[in-house]
Amino acid sequence: MSEILVLGDEALALGAIDAGLAIAYGYPGTPSTEILEYIQRYTKKNESEIIARWCTNEKTAYEGAVGVSYAGKKSLVTMKHVGLNVAADAFMNSALIEINGGLVLAVADDPGMHSSQNEQDSRYFADFARIMCFEPRNHQEAYDMTIEAFQVSELFHIPVMLKIVTRLSHSRSVITRKESLPITDLGTAQDKLKWMSLPALSRENWKVLLKQQTEFEKYSVDSGFNKLTINKAYKKIGVITTGIGSNYYLENLEDMTHKPSHLHLGVYPVPVELVKKLAENVDSLIVIEEGYPFVEKMLNGIINEAMPVHGKLDGTLPAYGELDPDNVRTAIGLDPRETQGSNSSDLPGRPPQLCAGCPHTDSFHALNVALENYDSSIVTGDIGCYALGALPPHSALDALLCMGASIGMARGASEAGRKQVVANIGDGTFLHSGVTPLIDAASTNTNMTLIIMDNSTTAMTGMQDTIMTSPMIKNIVLACGVNPEHLKELKVLPKNHDENTRIIKEEIDYEGLSVIITLRECIHVVGKIRGEIK
Amino acid sequence: MADKYDIILSGVGGQGVLSVAAVISIAAMKDGYTLRQSEVHGMSQRGGAVLAHMRISKTTIASDLIPKGSADVVLSMEPMESLRYVDFLKPVGRLISAAAPYENIPNYPDLDGIHEKINNLKSSRIIDAKALAKEAGTMKAVNMVMVGALSAELDIRKESIIEAVQEKFGSKGEKIIKANLAAFELGRKSNSKKADGDNK
Numbered sequence: 001m002s003e004i005l006v007l008g009d010e011a012l013a014l015g016a017i018d019a020g021l022a023i024a025y026g027y028p029g030t031p032s033t034e035i036l037e038y039i040q041r042y043t044k045k046n047e048s049e050i051i052a053r054w055c056t057n058e059k060t061a062y063e064g065a066v067g068v069s070y071a072g073k074k075s076l077v078t079m080k081h082v083g084l085n086v087a088a089d090a091f092m093n094s095a096l097i098e099i100n101g102g103l104v105l106a107v108a109d110d111p112g113m114h115s116s117q118n119e120q121d122s123r124y125f126a127d128f129a130r131i132m133c134f135e136p137r138n139h140q141e142a143y144d145m146t147i148e149a150f151q152v153s154e155l156f157h158i159p160v161m162l163k164i165v166t167r168l169s170h171s172r173s174v175i176t177r178k179e180s181l182p183i184t185d186l187g188t189a190q191d192k193l194k195w196m197s198l199p200a201l202s203r204e205n206w207k208v209l210l211k212q213q214t215e216f217e218k219y220s221v222d223s224g225f226n227k228l229t230i231n232k233a234y235k236k237i238g239v240i241t242t243g244i245g246s247n248y249y250l251e252n253l254e255d256m257t258h259k260p261s262h263l264h265l266g267v268y269p270v271p272v273e274l275v276k277k278l279a280e281n282v283d284s285l286i287v288i289e290e291g292y293p294f295v296e297k298m299l300n301g302i303i304n305e306a307m308p309v310h311g312k313l314d315g316t317l318p319a320y321g322e323l324d325p326d327n328v329r330t331a332i333g334l335d336p337r338e339t340q341g342s343n344s345s346d347l348p349g350r351p352p353q354l355c356a357g358c359p360h361t362d363s364f365h366a367l368n369v370a371l372e373n374y375d376s377s378i379v380t381g382d383i384g385c386y387a388l389g390a391l392p393p394h395s396a397l398d399a400l401l402c403m404g405a406s407i408g409m410a411r412g413a414s415e416a417g418r419k420q421v422v423a424n425i426g427d428g429t430f431l432h433s434g435v436t437p438l439i440d441a442a443s444t445n446t447n448m449t450l451i452i453m454d455n456s457t458t459a460m461t462g463m464q465d466t467i468m469t470s471p472m473i474k475n476i477v478l479a480c481g482v483n484p485e486h487l488k489e490l491k492v493l494p495k496n497h498d499e500n501t502r503i504i505k506e507e508i509d510y511e512g513l514s515v516i517i518t519l520r521e522c523i524h525v526v527g528k529i530r531g532e533i534k
Numbered sequence: 535m536a537d538k539y540d541i542i543l544s545g546v547g548g549q550g551v552l553s554v555a556a557v558i559s560i561a562a563m564k565d566g567y568t569l570r571q572s573e574v575h576g577m578s579q580r581g582g583a584v585l586a587h588m589r590i591s592k593t594t595i596a597s598d599l600i601p602k603g604s605a606d607v608v609l610s611m612e613p614m615e616s617l618r619y620v621d622f623l624k625p626v627g628r629l630i631s632a633a634a635p636y637e638n639i640p641n642y643p644d645l646d647g648i649h650e651k652i653n654n655l656k657s658s659r660i661i662d663a664k665a666l667a668k669e670a671g672t673m674k675a676v677n678m679v680m681v682g683a684l685s686a687e688l689d690i691r692k693e694s695i696i697e698a699v700q701e702k703f704g705s706k707g708e709k710i711i712k713a714n715l716a717a718f719e720l721g722r723k724s725n726s727k728k729a730d731g732d733n734k
Binding site for chain 2: 114168248249252337340341346350352353388516
């Protein structure tokens with residue numbers, strides 16, 4: 001037993017370590033990145049035999065974790081919420097096989113979109129796959145639930161989701177650590193029929209999973225993380241909270257004259273029995289949940305239709321963005337706290353921007369000049385620091401969708417008849433999911449220009465090494481079928497600006513597929529600073 | 535002597551807001567406080583506005599975020615940024631800001647106007663952190679000057695903060711530790727109740 005100051009992500013990581021983790025795989029993405037980073041630092045410092053690796057993308061990471069489970073050891077796989085979309089094929093099908101070594105998927109949602117392009121709620125994915133999900137509300141729960149999630153995974157032979165959100169991922173607090181369990185080896189899974197996703201077998205395995213649902217729900221009902229408190233003296237309203245929604249409720253509770261009956265949910269599937277018990281004791285309900293109105297929508301089929309339900313669907317709480325102590329305070333009918341004054345309303349915003357001296361600045365500058373005489377050019381962007389090229393002073397991008405989409409979208413726009421179509425992607429994102437659309441474009445020699453901005457790192461998430469070093473990227477591009485005469489490498493320095501601009505324009509004018517790799521290390525790569533584990 | 539402090543830390547990505555939070559966290563723990571400290575990573579760290587919530591208490595803390603009207607102190611590395619968070623202050627809360635602007639946007643407002651708004655608050659202090667950091671021996675220690683200024687408001691032992699600074703910069707050598715400790719002392723003095731120019 002020891003006390004330790006950690007980020008929410010790190011509490012989860014320590015939980016996995018102390019549960020007897022053998023291997024962790026992941027792909028960096030805010031706010032999930034610090035989970036795997038912590039395991040890497042821990043392993044190095046303690047000379048542990050745990051393996052912790054970044055993978056090419058979330059799908060390869062997930063598949064690796066399934067392989068570890070098959071072999072009989074515990075595995076953790078980490079990603080952000082939108083990363084689970086990439087891993088979804090492996091994830092959904094892994095629910096139908098008989099998990100052997102415990103497999104825990106740690107997925108970090110980003111309500112409020114601090115560093116993401118949507119705020120999708122991963123609990124839907126857990127429900128979609130019909131598996132169990134743990135949702136911690138504080139650091140100790142992140143630690144304790146992760147240990148329990150591994151046990152549940154091995155108990156029910158299912159992958160288990162551990163869902164965390166930005167405000168917990170990136171909050172620091174103290175946890176009490178338990179004794180660390182050793183790495184165990186259960187031996188390779190023996191029953192092939194439970195391990196092959198073939199239609200005839202999957203039909204049987206699906207029935208097994210559906211039959212297990214009542215056991216999962218019973219587990220939820222009995223779990224100490226799902227807590228029901230009834231106040232028989234006050235019936236007017238009952239409160240349901242999920243995840244960190246409960247923190248904001250508890251923050252305001254002391255100011256409430258009557259303490260309502262309260263059900264907190266941290267383990268899913270939703271324990272219907274507990275919800276019914278709460279509903280029997282109150283005249284109306286308010287649902288305070290971080291994320292989508294997942295439980296709120298489900299209530300329809302559980303409680304009496306006539307009972308009023310307040311939450312995100314009726315506007316009692318905002319339908320989008322994060323919960324906070326103030327919007328929850330209003331929702332439960334309390335007046336706002338008195339403040340010293342209001343904020344100045346006329347302050348200009350200060351949006352994030354590319355760092356001074358960033359190589360991407362030179363790439364965007366050259367691209368903008370190369371395109372200045374065309375009035376209908378299209379530039380598609382991608383996910384990474386260079387998405388900031390969309391903002392002034394560059395304003396270089398016209399469309400941006402998801403990881404790797406710059407290339408596929410450029411191909412489509414070009415085939416739809418548009419000229420001067422340019423796709424813009426970083427080296428990390430190209431390796432993540434840009435290679436396959438490049439094969440598409442090369443297969444038809446589509447008239448477009450791909451600029452791979454190679455800064456030799458995964459910069460946005462904190463300088464993780466890319467899965468492959470710079471010289472290899474050129475080989476991959478050629479192997480995709482790109483004409484070597486139209487593969488150019490440019491060193492992006494201000495002194496090369498005129499020459500670089502000329503080459504970019506030449507390749508844009510070429511009627512066919514060109515690839516330009518702009519090279520220069522991220523300014524942070526050399527001086528990257530790593531925190532040490534205390 | 536309070537047993538609970540809510541502190542808003544603000545500035546611009548790269549100004550060392552998270553290091554301020556780290557030092558205060560370590561020191562608060564040494565003095566037996568529990569804490570929650572919420573910060574931002576990722577895209578917002580790229581030269582954008584940065585906000586961290588720091589809550590220290592002798593009892594349980596429910597929320598990672600500080601409610602509006604609850605902060606004892608807003609501590610800002612940058613004057614314009616401080617004015618974004620006035621509504622977090624308690625009616626008796628105090629705003630402390632470094633004097634120098636960080637001008638990485640084209641429409642930065644008139645600095646005198648910003649300083650005037652800060653001075654017009656019920657309790658505030660503007661600190662020439664750059665000059666004090668220079669006096670301490672390194673311009674990089676502006677944030678430790680601000681740690682010093684903040685420490686004058688808190689019931690945390692000075693020795694605990696000094697130890698926290700030593701732990702935080704331990705790997706960077708004697709000279710850096712010395713400069714940061716000097717910056718801390720100068721900042722602490724500049725926000726003492728006796729210092730000139732206080733509008734308390």
